[in-house]
Amino acid sequence: MSLLDIETLKRTPAKTDPYEYLVVENFIRPDMFPGVVRDYPQMTTTGSVPPSELDVHGAFEQLLTELEGPAFRAALEEKFGLDLSSYPTMFTVRGHCHKGNGKIHTDTESKIITVLLYMNEKWEADGGRLRILRGPDDLNDYAEEVPPYGGTLLAFRRSENSWHGHEPFEGPRRAIQMNWVTSDKIVDKEQRRHRFSQRLKKLNPFAAD
Known part of the structure; x- marks a missing residue:
């Protein structure tokens, strides 16, 4: 059985204020969510x-496979009016947030x-809630706050005005990021950068990013 609610995604209109985005709760x-949380690295x-760099297995591995699959890509292509078939994908995974994150x-x-x-079972903190922002200067000038x-x-859709950020938070904060990017060279470069950063963080696990 699929982990993802693709049909709800298809029914969810993309918003255009202040830029092109969409939010689907319980995606x-x-x-199925508890099983993915159980297998989260x-x-x-x-x-x-x-x-x-992680122990990827079980329901978490199935999740990554479905995110990279044709049904999810086709739904986003329709929402954003893009052909993504020629662009590579890139994944990163987060488990903890530093108070300097979210700028x-x-x-x-x-x-x-x-x-x-967002892979957290619940969220009670004020910080760490990503906001769709109208500009680069004010975290309180936002169109929507996304439940993490x-x-x-x-x-x-990334653009020159796709501003986003969140109030400071320090502690466990699970999230998967997936991007379609312009070339395989970008994937290689970014993955090398993240691997190097993680090696340094093993010496100082909660250093700022």
């Missing part, structure tokens, strides 16, 4: 980690579509 089916550092940014130009999938738990999906 991982609620009856054990992580002890902050920062983004390539799946190749306002747009993502790099090499990213075409950014997908965030329960398999919530956020997908957006």
Whole structure:
């Protein structure tokens, strides 16, 4: 059985204010979510980690496979009016958040579509809730605040004004990031960078990113 609720994604309209994005709560089916949480890799550092550096198995491995599958890609192509078939994908996984994370940014130009999938079972903190921002200067000037738990999906088309960020939070914060990027060279470069960063973080697990 599929872990992902593709039909709800298909029915969810993309928003255009302040840029192109969509949010789908419970995108991982609620009856399947506990199994994915059970198999989520054990992580002890902050920062983004390539799946190749983690113990990927079980329902978590199935999740990554489905995210890279044709049904998910086709649904996002339809939402954003893009043909993504010629672009490579890149995954990173997070387990912990540093208080310096979440600063306002747009993502790099090499990213075409950014997908965030939140893997926390619940969220009570004020910080760590990603906001769709109207500009680069004010975390309180936002169009929407995304629930960072329960398999919530956020997908957006990267642009010069795709500002997002969150209030500071320090502690466990599980999230998967997936991107369609402009070339395989970008994937190789970014994965090498994240691997090097993680080796340094093993010496200081909660250093800032």
